[in-house]
Amino acid sequence: MPHGRCVIYSFAGDEQEMIDKAKAGVLPLMQAQPGYLAYGVIVQEGKIVSMSAWASQAEAEAADKVAARWAKDNIDATPLERYIGEYAWLDIGQQ
16 A cells, blocks of 8 residues: 655745646656555645655655755755555545
8 A cells, every 4th residue: 555745834924936836846756656556745734745755664764865955055944744655545546
């Protein structure tokens, strides 16, 4: 079963700017990581929810380090909660 990574950040600033930065900056980094399956971001009410799916726990943990480093260097956001674990179920569907 795939593993997931979810981090919730708080931020102050423009939502669209955060969306654009994440898509342009961290998405290519995640796609380049071994075991990548999916990545998405929700931005709402001063929070960023970063979610991804990975083929294994080790790959999810490695990607978490890459994403955390990117966030620290590129956005003004504070991590509030972090989750990494096996999905109970996951449907990626057709894209």
